Amino acid sequence: MTVQRSTMTSDNLAAERPTVEMGELFQTFGKIGLLSFGGPAGQIALMHRILVDEKRWLSEPQFLHALNFCMLLPGPEAMQLATYSGWLLKGVRGGLLAGLLFVLPGFFVLLGLSILYITLGDVPIVDGLLFGLKAAVLAIVLEAMIKVAKRALHGRFAYAIAVAAFVAIAFLQVPFPLIIATAGLVGILRHRLSGAGPDNATDVVLPEPRVPVSATLKTLAIWGAIWLGPLALLLVFFGRAQVFADQALFFSQTAIVTFGGAYAVLAYVAQQAVEFYGWLRPDEMLTGLGLAETTPGPLILVLVFVGFLGASRMSGLDPVTGGILGGTTALFFTFIPCFLWIFVGAPYIERLRGVKWLSAALSAITAAVVGVIANLAVWFGLQVLFGETSSVDWGPFSLPSFDPAALDIAALAIAVAAGIALIRFHLNIFLVLGAAAAAGVVLTLG
Template identity: 40%
Template sequence: MTEKPSFRDALKFWFKLGWISFGGTVGHINIMHNYLVDRKKWVSNSRFFHALNLCMLLPGPEAQQLAIYMGWQLHGKKGGLIAGILFFLPSMFILLLLSIFYVFFGNQAWMFAMFNGFKPAVIAIIMLALLGIGKKALHTPYHVAFAILAFSCIFFFNVSMVFVIFGAIGIGLLVHYLSPPLIPKHGKEAEFSTVHEKAYYFNQHSIAAGSNTQKKTIGLQILIFFLLWISPGIALYYLSSDFAFWRDLSVFFSKTAFLTIGGSYTVLPYVAQYAVTKLNWLTKLQMIDGFALAETTPGPLIMVVAFVGFMAAYHHFDASVSMGIIGLLLTTFHTFLPSFLFIFVGGPIIEKAHGNVAITRVLGFVTAAVVGVIFNLTLFLGKDVVFPGGIRLENLDPVALGWIFITFLLMKKYKVNVLYIIGISLVFGLLHY
């Protein structure tokens, strides 16, 4: 049996992970699996995928939550906190520098040209995500129908995504209890050899940390979370002349953190549409630029909300970079803080419900709704890239349309890395200019 890893060795890995975890959720999970399971044998295959399934049931970025959970199991709460914080911290600092660079140089002709090359590639990236999630989520005609319904509710009737998600939960429960044969079981549970389980430090025979958490401990953790959550608001109440703006920013991004079930693409359409059309924090094209900047950083794509927070405060306080920095830090804090609560408090509870058929079926409908929501995001952002002057044939930008097709083909057929696509798009934008 592998000995317990030292905290120092684990710290080195979590620090490194924060800087090299490009490629979105799949990239993060692959890096963790390769290091924790294959190379170091700190965690067994069965435990790793059990934890991943657990994290997919919770709101928030599942890759970060997986890191928190693994850190927790290896070195207690201290390990979980370190793993979770180092997961997003490097990405936050990189995006902060890029955001400052963006507001200083984004209006330069050469920078404008580079971002014009970015924008079609971003649409292609979203389209690729739509296909990938759709392939996994739309198992039956009922899931397809619900994806279409979710898209129609948002696109034609401007229904809030909150109601779409709760509607998906309600329909999933109704189908499960009233007509379970409508949704046949699909797929096979992953089978893992138990022969070598004992070769791993944390294996299926290990008692998971938090299994016997007492109600008093849960209550104390919730209280600590609440005090941490309100602490920036209390400071800004006394230090800021416009507390109402900071309150709205904090509440909005706290709410989005609780809606991110099934990955970043679940909540990003809601953030994009609400922040652009209702709050007027930034423009559609700036939102697309934010997607592009977030793709260039390690860490989860949900980090794009930090750019939204930066631009919101920057615009609200008359092009103040210092206020933009506070907006980015506050947004990041409220976006990633709930993940620690979900793992330390919700993890042990949901672990007991692991494999529950009702939960699995409900999540199936939620994920189907996400497909419709992402399709809406594709049209919402894509129409301004392909038709910059409005949806008319004479306003069609054939270069942008062609670059969407080319970058999509490069990623889909030839598996070109997203970072290379971004670099190529920058060069393309300059050459086209």
């Protein structure tokens, strides 16, 4: 495909944007938010059908260009695509409305499920449902790893980065942010030394809007204050000993390093929220992911479940009240940075996409994400199939240790069946999750 460059000015481009009323925007993105099941691929396809094919609010080049930009950012690309689409149509007001409507339906559903989780306690039928969901989640993570690997791993360099990332996080316990930073630097170094890197010559290019630096600085200051102001207040007045301050800082850090989507960041969350902070158990991390898979909105809403459980247990408040505040803290500090990335970066989309060393860095980061997700699959697999695990040190390496006799045959059967259904026959994820949950109930009650 030849690069297409428009000779239109930014003023001409703005004049040709369709006139969309805020009420219609609310209805459309509200519909998208309620129907946004099926992970990023399904959510992006839904937005394309509604915004490009049905409403004709965005052209095909505009939509693809926005999607490519959002893929470069940390955070959930589908939510950021909704925000950017709203920004194109109605400026900051439209972007804020579209982004909120994309995440709030799933947030309220997951908040309700979290309340049920901590209030129902050990009910056999609920235990069975969660048992089946957790086994199916293992298959879902494997499917995600396969999809990302097909897209990201091209050539020996990419495979080497993926293997190195897996070894670093699985056996050397290297923090996720350091792996991401190192992969980016390696990608830049390789580009500088050899000129190797992704070729963006097939991208459709739109004209770059003229945005004064003063306007960018103002946007940066406003959204930086909205994000970092509450974080600073929590840290100053409560300190790290208070769970809400700890969560605000943790989820802010998570928002910065979530390259590669929710499955990549889950390894970081598991490493910190489970092992370091002790907010929830490993099996509960699996439960949260299973619940997030069944709700609308981005999969990274699983962090709401993490924040809910952590605060319900450590805030000193009533478990439901503390949990609601913790879940809200997770939502705010995970998604507010997404608005900052879009509102500050979108006007400079062409300038960012034209930087070859940045594309090379992000290509290496995407390859590293494959290794990180592979580690997540191993970690989940050990928890699902063998329950309690430990680790043993062997030189600089920390190797997992488990009892082979503890293998849960029922969990293995559900995971294998779910994997075949998803990977081989590409069945609907909700059908697979429903069948797994039903199997879990039958096996638990039987």
